[in-house]
Every structure is written in C-alpha cells, then in structure tokens.
Amino acid sequence: MYAGLKHAHSGLRWVVLALIIAAIVNALMKASSKEYTASDKKLGTFALIATHIQVLLGIVLYFISPMVTFGEGWMKNAASRFYGMEHLVMMLLAAVVITIGNAKAKRATTSADKFKKTWIFYLIGLIIIFAGIPWPFRGLGGGWF
Numbered sequence: 001m002y003a004g005l006k007h008a009h010s011g012l013r014w015v016v017l018a019l020i021i022a023a024i025v026n027a028l029m030k031a032s033s034k035e036y037t038a039s040d041k042k043l044g045t046f047a048l049i050a051t052h053i054q055v056l057l058g059i060v061l062y063f064i065s066p067m068v069t070f071g072e073g074w075m076k077n078a079a080s081r082f083y084g085m086e087h088l089v090m091m092l093l094a095a096v097v098i099t100i101g102n103a104k105a106k107r108a109t110t111s112a113d114k115f116k117k118t119w120i121f122y123l124i125g126l127i128i129i130f131a132g133i134p135w136p137f138r139g140l141g142g143g144w145f
C-alpha cells in the first residue's frame with residue numbers, strides 16, 4: 001500500500017500542476033473581455049479537487065512513510081525536517097489559498113472579478129506548491145514521477 005500511494009502522490013503532482021496552470025492561463029486570457037461560463041467554473045473546480053485529493057493522499061503518506069521520522073535531531077536533518085514539517089505546512093497553505101480563491105471567485109459578482117480572483121489566488125498557490133515539491137535536484141529523495 002505504501003509503494004502504491006507514494007507513486008500515486010508522485011504522479012498526481014503533474015495533474016495538479018497542469019490543472020492549476022490551465023486555470024490560471026484560462027482566467028488570465030479571459031480576464032478583460034470574456035464572460036465567465038460553466039466551463040470556466042469547472043476548470044477551477046477540477047484544479048481544486050485534484051489539489052484536495054493530493055492533500056488527502058499526502059496525509060495518509062505522512063503516517064506511513066519512512067521519510068517522516070521524529071527521531072533524535074530530526075529538525076537538524078534536511079530530509080526529515082522537510083517531510084516532517086516543511087512539505088506539510090507549505091502544501092496545506094497552498095491548498096487553503098486555492099480553496100479561498102475558488103470561494104472568492106464563486107462569490108464575485110462580475111465575470112472580470114471571478115477571473116481575477118481565480119488567477120491571483122491560484123498563482124499564489126502554484127508558487128507555494130512549486131517551492132514545496134521535493135524536486136529530484138533538491139536532494140531530498142524525491143523523483144520525477
């Protein structure tokens with residue numbers, strides 16, 4: 001179960017990134033002139049759902065992954081500090097920002113405002129997610145897929 005979840009969590013990152021980027025680009029391109037339609041809403045919601053599923057997988061992994069260890073000096077070790085604290089805090093924060101953006105877009109009254117709320121909040125979330133991913137070149141034990 002651990003290996004399967006780890007691969008799912010690793011692979012789903014690409015779906016999450018692609019959907020968030022798609023929602024941002026879509027909102028930016030339509031921000032000044034287009035009407036906000038059901039398909040725009042769907043794109044934002046799909047990105048939100050993918051992010052939430054990724055967070056749920058991450059929470060399960062947190063309890064079973066050997067990368068999460070709280071032994072003596074875990075805060076002094078870059079990898080155990082990353083998986084035990086930094087990754088969790090950054091990704092939860094990103095998910096909260098995207099969730100707030102989605103809610104704000106829903107509540108906004110004009111199309112322009114809905115697009116604006118979407119791209120600003122999703123972009124902040126995307127930047128935090130990029131910074132919180134254990135990319136292979138960071139030497140934290142993460143892979144590309």
Ligand code: HEM
Nearest residue numbers: 010013054055058059061062065066067088091092142143
């Ligand atoms: C949008 C949110 C998230 C993204 C994009 C994400 C992405 C990733 C990626 C790419 C890896 C490396 C996987 C690999 O190369 O094998 C990873 C590992 C991990 N993530 Fe996340 N993550 C997210 C949220 C979370 C959350 C909220 C938690 C915990 C509550 C979490 C816990 C973990 C753990 C424990 C590992 C280490 C797995 C292992 O190698 O044993 N993740 N995450």
